Amino acid sequence: MAFNTNRQDGDPVADINVTPLVDVMLVLLVIFMITTPLFERGIDVNLPQTVTSNISGQERVILTIPKDKNYVYFNSQPVNRNLMKSYLEQIFKNRRDKTVYLFADQSVPYGEVLSVMDEVKQAGIETVGLATEPPSHKH
Secondary structure, eight states: OOOOOOOOTTOOOOOOOOHHHHHHHHHHHHHHHHHHHHHOOOOOOOOOBOSOOOOOOSSOEEEEEOSSTTEEEETTEEEEGGGHHHHHHHHTTTOSOOEEEEEEOTTSOHHHHHHHHHHHHHTTOOEEEEOOBOOOOOO
16 A cells, blocks of 8 residues: 655645444454354253264255144254245255155154155155164163
């Protein structure tokens, strides 16, 4: 940045002082860094326990069935249970990997889980993976 040294006394200064702008931007950056993780809260689901439990994959679609059966969640986004099939068809319309990972609370009745799995299959999903968590070793 070049400074004009030929300025006469009394002429206005045309340089912009960016220090206050940088200070405000740094404060906003810190505020957003602190508050963003607070908005990313997961859904409370008490998964059943099994010995083998691992889910891998990059762009995986997780379908969660909580205790409240009016809504299901797609990657933490609530969707009305009645709109689930059309939502799945829309998500997987142009995807080659047609896999859904199902997280169901262990208190959800078995028939309800099967009903959701049936709708997932009707939407054209080829593979449904059931998620569990490893057993806790309490002595």
